[in-house]
Amino acid sequence: xxxxTQTPKFQVLKTGQSMTLQCAQDMNHNSMYWYRQDxxxxxxxxxYSASEGTTDKGEVPNGYxxxxxxxxxxxxxxxxxxxxxxxxxxxxSSEVGLFPPPGYTFGSGTRLTVV
Amino acid sequence: SQKxxxxxxxxxxxxxxxxxxxxxxxxxSPAYLQWYRQDxxxxxxxxLLIRENEKEKRKERLKVTFDxxxxxxxxxxxxxxxxxxxxxxxxxxxLSGGFKTIxxxxxxxxxxx
Numbered sequence: 001x002x003x004x005t006q007t008p009k010f011q012v013l014k015t016g017q018s019m020t021l022q023c024a025q026d027m028n029h030n031s032m033y034w035y036r037q038d039x040x041x042x043x044x045x046x047x048y049s050a051s052e053g054t055t056d057k058g059e060v061p062n063g064y065x066x067x068x069x070x071x072x073x074x075x076x077x078x079x080x081x082x083x084x085x086x087x088x089x090x091x092x093s094s095e096v097g098l099f100p101p102p103g104y105t106f107g108s109g110t111r112l113t114v115v
Numbered sequence: 116s117q118k119x120x121x122x123x124x125x126x127x128x129x130x131x132x133x134x135x136x137x138x139x140x141x142x143x144s145p146a147y148l149q150w151y152r153q154d155x156x157x158x159x160x161x162x163l164l165i166r167e168n169e170k171e172k173r174k175e176r177l178k179v180t181f182d183x184x185x186x187x188x189x190x191x192x193x194x195x196x197x198x199x200x201x202x203x204x205x206x207x208x209x210l211s212g213g214f215k216t217i218x219x220x221x222x223x224x225x226x227x228x
Contacts, residue, residue: 041220042204042218043206050213090158092158101147102161104159105161106158106160108158109158
Protein backbone atom coordinates (compact mmCIF):
# COMPACT_ATOMS: atom_id res chain seq x y z
CA UNK A 1 0.00 0.00 0.00
CA UNK A 2 1.22 3.50 -0.83
CA UNK A 3 2.18 5.63 2.12
CA UNK A 4 4.80 6.60 4.69
CA THR A 5 6.58 3.85 6.61
CA GLN A 6 8.37 4.52 9.89
CA THR A 7 10.61 2.26 11.92
CA PRO A 8 10.77 1.39 14.73
CA LYS A 9 7.28 1.69 16.21
CA PHE A 10 8.50 1.73 19.81
CA GLN A 11 11.87 2.44 21.41
CA VAL A 12 13.21 2.91 24.91
CA LEU A 13 16.56 4.65 25.27
CA LYS A 14 18.75 5.50 28.21
CA THR A 15 19.82 9.11 28.61
CA GLY A 16 22.85 9.75 26.42
CA GLN A 17 22.23 6.94 23.98
CA SER A 18 21.86 7.63 20.28
CA MET A 19 19.45 6.28 17.71
CA THR A 20 18.11 6.90 14.21
CA LEU A 21 14.46 6.90 13.26
CA GLN A 22 13.86 5.76 9.71
CA CYS A 23 11.19 7.00 7.30
CA ALA A 24 10.41 6.08 3.71
CA GLN A 25 7.62 7.15 1.36
CA ASP A 26 6.59 5.65 -1.95
CA MET A 27 4.37 8.43 -3.28
CA ASN A 28 7.17 10.24 -5.14
CA HIS A 29 6.65 13.31 -2.97
CA ASN A 30 9.34 15.96 -3.00
CA SER A 31 8.92 17.18 0.58
CA MET A 32 9.37 15.24 3.81
CA TYR A 33 9.01 16.28 7.43
CA TRP A 34 9.68 15.17 10.98
CA TYR A 35 7.22 16.19 13.70
CA ARG A 36 6.96 15.43 17.37
CA GLN A 37 3.65 15.19 19.23
CA ASP A 38 3.41 15.74 22.97
CA UNK A 39 0.29 15.58 25.17
CA UNK A 40 -1.78 18.74 25.03
CA UNK A 41 0.33 20.26 22.27
CA UNK A 42 0.00 20.44 18.55
CA UNK A 43 2.41 18.68 16.24
CA UNK A 44 5.69 20.59 16.20
CA UNK A 45 8.03 20.58 13.24
CA UNK A 46 11.57 19.39 13.97
CA UNK A 47 13.16 19.39 10.52
CA TYR A 48 11.97 19.28 6.97
CA SER A 49 13.36 18.60 3.53
CA ALA A 50 11.71 20.54 0.74
CA SER A 51 13.41 18.42 -1.89
CA GLU A 52 16.13 15.82 -2.25
CA GLY A 53 19.45 17.30 -1.18
CA THR A 54 18.04 20.02 1.08
CA THR A 55 17.15 20.10 4.77
CA ASP A 56 16.02 22.94 7.02
CA LYS A 57 15.31 23.47 10.68
CA GLY A 58 11.78 23.66 11.93
CA GLU A 59 10.40 24.95 15.20
CA VAL A 60 12.22 22.57 17.60
CA PRO A 61 15.47 21.31 15.97
CA ASN A 62 17.79 21.27 19.00
CA GLY A 63 19.14 17.83 19.83
CA TYR A 64 18.27 16.36 16.43
CA UNK A 65 19.89 15.88 13.05
CA UNK A 66 18.42 14.68 9.78
CA UNK A 67 19.55 13.12 6.54
CA UNK A 68 17.65 13.10 3.27
CA UNK A 69 19.21 9.94 1.89
CA UNK A 70 17.34 10.02 -1.42
CA UNK A 71 13.91 11.09 -2.62
CA UNK A 72 12.21 8.27 -0.69
CA UNK A 73 14.04 8.30 2.62
CA UNK A 74 14.41 10.86 5.40
CA UNK A 75 15.97 9.86 8.72
CA UNK A 76 16.01 11.58 12.10
CA UNK A 77 18.93 11.08 14.48
CA UNK A 78 19.16 11.72 18.19
CA UNK A 79 22.86 11.93 19.03
CA UNK A 80 22.53 12.01 22.81
CA UNK A 81 18.99 11.32 23.96
CA UNK A 82 17.49 13.34 26.82
CA UNK A 83 14.28 12.70 28.80
CA UNK A 84 12.82 15.86 27.18
CA UNK A 85 12.90 13.99 23.88
CA UNK A 86 10.36 11.47 25.12
CA UNK A 87 7.58 11.90 22.58
CA UNK A 88 5.78 10.39 19.62
CA UNK A 89 7.59 11.14 16.38
CA UNK A 90 5.83 11.35 13.05
CA UNK A 91 7.30 11.46 9.60
CA UNK A 92 5.20 13.04 6.85
CA SER A 93 5.45 13.77 3.18
CA SER A 94 3.65 16.08 0.78
CA GLU A 95 3.81 17.40 -2.72
CA VAL A 96 4.67 21.07 -3.08
CA GLY A 97 3.97 23.66 -5.69
CA LEU A 98 0.30 22.76 -5.82
CA PHE A 99 -2.35 25.31 -4.87
CA PRO A 100 -4.10 24.58 -2.66
CA PRO A 101 -1.54 22.32 -0.96
CA PRO A 102 -2.78 18.72 -0.91
CA GLY A 103 -2.26 18.00 2.77
CA TYR A 104 0.30 15.80 4.48
CA THR A 105 0.53 12.03 4.50
CA PHE A 106 1.76 10.84 7.89
CA GLY A 107 3.40 7.64 9.01
CA SER A 108 2.07 5.69 11.98
CA GLY A 109 4.63 7.13 14.38
CA THR A 110 7.48 6.07 16.66
CA ARG A 111 6.81 6.16 20.38
CA LEU A 112 10.13 7.00 22.04
CA THR A 113 10.79 6.93 25.77
CA VAL A 114 14.07 8.22 27.19
CA VAL A 115 14.79 7.10 30.76
CA SER B 116 1.07 36.08 20.70
CA GLN B 117 0.07 33.63 18.00
CA LYS B 118 -2.17 30.81 19.09
CA UNK B 119 -4.34 28.10 17.63
CA UNK B 120 -6.88 26.64 20.04
CA UNK B 121 -9.08 23.60 20.00
CA UNK B 122 -11.27 22.52 22.88
CA UNK B 123 -9.15 20.29 25.09
CA UNK B 124 -12.24 18.71 26.64
CA UNK B 125 -13.60 15.68 24.87
CA UNK B 126 -16.88 15.98 23.01
CA UNK B 127 -19.41 13.25 23.76
CA UNK B 128 -22.43 12.90 21.49
CA UNK B 129 -25.08 10.34 20.65
CA UNK B 130 -25.02 8.40 17.42
CA UNK B 131 -27.00 10.11 14.69
CA UNK B 132 -26.44 13.62 16.03
CA UNK B 133 -24.24 16.28 14.45
CA UNK B 134 -20.83 16.77 16.04
CA UNK B 135 -19.39 20.28 15.87
CA UNK B 136 -15.75 20.93 16.66
CA UNK B 137 -14.18 24.38 16.93
CA UNK B 138 -10.80 25.76 15.91
CA UNK B 139 -9.94 29.31 16.95
CA UNK B 140 -6.78 31.21 16.16
CA UNK B 141 -5.21 34.57 16.97
CA UNK B 142 -2.62 36.69 15.21
CA UNK B 143 -2.39 34.51 12.13
CA SER B 144 -3.53 35.25 8.60
CA PRO B 145 -3.90 31.74 7.20
CA ALA B 146 -4.16 31.13 3.49
CA TYR B 147 -5.66 27.68 4.12
CA LEU B 148 -7.02 25.68 6.99
CA GLN B 149 -6.82 21.89 7.13
CA TRP B 150 -8.59 19.26 9.23
CA TYR B 151 -7.12 15.86 10.10
CA ARG B 152 -8.41 12.80 11.90
CA GLN B 153 -6.13 10.88 14.27
CA ASP B 154 -6.93 7.50 15.76
CA UNK B 155 -5.10 6.25 18.90
CA UNK B 156 -1.63 4.99 18.05
CA UNK B 157 -1.86 6.20 14.46
CA UNK B 158 -0.72 9.18 12.46
CA UNK B 159 -3.08 11.99 11.41
CA UNK B 160 -5.06 11.47 8.23
CA UNK B 161 -5.91 14.44 6.00
CA UNK B 162 -9.65 15.11 5.64
CA LEU B 163 -10.37 18.52 4.17
CA LEU B 164 -8.75 21.81 3.25
CA ILE B 165 -10.56 25.13 2.95
CA ARG B 166 -9.16 28.33 1.47
CA GLU B 167 -9.33 31.72 3.17
CA ASN B 168 -11.83 32.98 0.58
CA GLU B 169 -14.14 29.98 0.95
CA LYS B 170 -16.90 30.11 3.53
CA GLU B 171 -17.84 26.45 3.50
CA LYS B 172 -16.67 23.14 2.12
CA ARG B 173 -18.34 19.73 2.17
CA LYS B 174 -17.21 16.16 1.72
CA GLU B 175 -19.76 13.42 2.29
CA ARG B 176 -20.92 13.80 5.93
CA LEU B 177 -18.25 16.41 6.72
CA LYS B 178 -18.69 20.16 6.52
CA VAL B 179 -16.10 22.81 7.32
CA THR B 180 -16.71 26.52 7.67
CA PHE B 181 -14.05 29.21 7.79
CA ASP B 182 -14.70 32.70 9.14
CA UNK B 183 -11.57 34.86 8.82
CA UNK B 184 -13.32 37.75 10.60
CA UNK B 185 -14.06 35.66 13.69
CA UNK B 186 -10.77 33.76 13.17
CA UNK B 187 -12.62 30.51 13.56
CA UNK B 188 -13.30 27.27 11.73
CA UNK B 189 -16.11 24.87 12.57
CA UNK B 190 -15.93 21.19 11.65
CA UNK B 191 -19.24 19.33 11.47
CA UNK B 192 -19.89 15.61 11.19
CA UNK B 193 -23.54 14.94 10.38
CA UNK B 194 -25.31 11.67 11.23
CA UNK B 195 -22.35 10.74 13.44
CA UNK B 196 -21.40 7.09 13.96
CA UNK B 197 -19.31 5.34 16.63
CA UNK B 198 -16.66 4.85 13.92
CA UNK B 199 -16.25 8.65 13.84
CA UNK B 200 -14.77 8.53 17.35
CA UNK B 201 -11.24 9.92 17.08
CA UNK B 202 -9.21 13.05 17.70
CA UNK B 203 -9.62 15.80 15.14
CA UNK B 204 -6.81 18.27 14.49
CA UNK B 205 -7.00 21.59 12.73
CA UNK B 206 -3.97 23.14 11.06
CA UNK B 207 -3.32 26.57 9.61
CA UNK B 208 -1.21 27.15 6.53
CA UNK B 209 0.37 30.58 6.77
CA LEU B 210 2.66 32.21 4.25
CA SER B 211 6.01 32.85 5.91
CA GLY B 212 8.83 32.52 3.37
CA GLY B 213 6.96 29.58 1.90
CA PHE B 214 4.01 27.89 3.56
CA LYS B 215 4.27 27.05 7.24
CA THR B 216 1.74 24.74 8.88
CA ILE B 217 0.74 25.18 12.51
CA UNK B 218 -1.23 22.37 14.17
CA UNK B 219 -3.74 22.59 16.98
CA UNK B 220 -3.62 20.05 19.81
CA UNK B 221 -6.88 18.44 18.71
CA UNK B 222 -10.27 17.63 20.20
CA UNK B 223 -11.27 14.08 21.11
CA UNK B 224 -14.71 13.03 19.88
CA UNK B 225 -16.66 10.10 21.33
CA UNK B 226 -19.79 8.98 19.57
CA UNK B 227 -21.98 6.68 21.68
CA UNK B 228 -24.19 4.03 20.10
